Amino acid sequence: MIELKNVTKLYGKVIGVNDFTLTLGTGAYGLLGPNGSGKSTLLNLITGQLRPTLGTVKVLGMSPRNNASLFRRMGYCPGGEGMYSEVSGYDWVCFLQRLHGMSVRDADLAASKALELVGMTSSMRRPIASYSRGMRQRTKIAQAIAHNPDLLILDEPFNGLDPIGRHELTEVLRDWIGIGKSLIFASHLLHEIESITQSFLLICGGRLLASGTAEDVHAMMVGLPNEIALRCSDPHALAMRLMGERAAESVSIAGDTLTVATQHPLTLYEKLPGWLSLWGLRVVEMRSADESLQALFNSLMKMHRGEL
Numbered sequence: 496m497i498e499l500k501n502v503t504k505l506y507g508k509v510i511g512v513n514d515f516t517l518t519l520g521t522g523a524y525g526l527l528g529p530n531g532s533g534k535s536t537l538l539n540l541i542t543g544q545l546r547p548t549l550g551t552v553k554v555l556g557m558s559p560r561n562n563a564s565l566f567r568r569m570g571y572c573p574g575g576e577g578m579y580s581e582v583s584g585y586d587w588v589c590f591l592q593r594l595h596g597m598s599v600r601d602a603d604l605a606a607s608k609a610l611e612l613v614g615m616t617s618s619m620r621r622p623i624a625s626y627s628r629g630m631r632q633r634t635k636i637a638q639a640i641a642h643n644p645d646l647l648i649l650d651e652p653f654n655g656l657d658p659i660g661r662h663e664l665t666e667v668l669r670d671w672i673g674i675g676k677s678l679i680f681a682s683h684l685l686h687e688i689e690s691i692t693q694s695f696l697l698i699c700g701g702r703l704l705a706s707g708t709a710e711d712v713h714a715m716m717v718g719l720p721n722e723i724a725l726r727c728s729d730p731h732a733l734a735m736r737l738m739g740e741r742a743a744e745s746v747s748i749a750g751d752t753l754t755v756a757t758q759h760p761l762t763l764y765e766k767l768p769g770w771l772s773l774w775g776l777r778v779v780e781m782r783s784a785d786e787s788l789q790a791l792f793n794s795l796m797k798m799h800r801g802e803l
């Protein structure tokens with residue numbers, strides 16, 4: 496489906512993608528990486544919006560650069576918006592389907608069906624200027640799927656969606672995969688991709704660091720410190736107690752929030768309620784730092800540089 500050979504993209508002296516080689520068959524893949532890792536640059540190369548400085552890109556056996564016949568087989572939801580605020584969502588989706596070569600009637604049917612699928616039927620005649628961010632995101636996804644492409648490429652598609660919208664989009668994408676369509680889905684959050692596909696590509700610093708299943712990703716994180724933020728009544732006292740119990744490798748405090756780095760997060764989760772009751776301390780919020788993915792990427796980068 497996709498083949499990249501020694502692809503490098505330079506923005507002046509800045510490297511967007513660095514010597515990237517990748518072959519993907521049909522299926523669903525999550526492109527996972529922190530913000531600024533090169534995900535959008537890679538997707539822009541795959542969709543032909545960017546030309547590689549070095550190397551070659553093939554999609555479905557063809558070069559994607561200025562290839563109208565290939566564009567009709569691809570659907571793309573970009574990270575940015577680029578929408579016409581004065582027209583309705585329906586008119587905008589229709590217009591983009593006409594650019595794919597559809598007749599007026601076919602574009603009308605395709606736009607209406609796609610907007611219904613993403614939950615925009617009741618608002619599709621309103622101007623885009625009146626849409627919330629989540630409604631604009633739904634409309635962008637509708638234009639990407641309306642022409643029934645073979646390959647759907649989504650760049651951070653959950654941005655701006657509320658929990659209900661996220662759940663509904665997850666169901667749409669699962670159904671898409673279920674009928675045998677292909678998908679590449681970029682995100683910087685592991686759980687977003689994991690809810691849709693179990694095949695991952697990890698990218699950081701414009702390089703492909705690793706690939707595999709969700710189990711492979713979790714296995715790579717074993718032994719890496721998990722960072723857990725605890726907002727509590729007395730962070731200094733809690734820090735001393737946790738260090739005394741050897742439940743943390745390191746701690747840091749900012750205001751009323753204690754950030755704990757631990758290699759045994761499950762043990763901490765299990766024992767913390769009892770400890771808090773025993774110590775007379777109160778935690779009002781607990782959250783993790785995206786499953787310590789940044790620590791994983793940092794370790795993989797060090798492995799690539801020969802530092803580990």
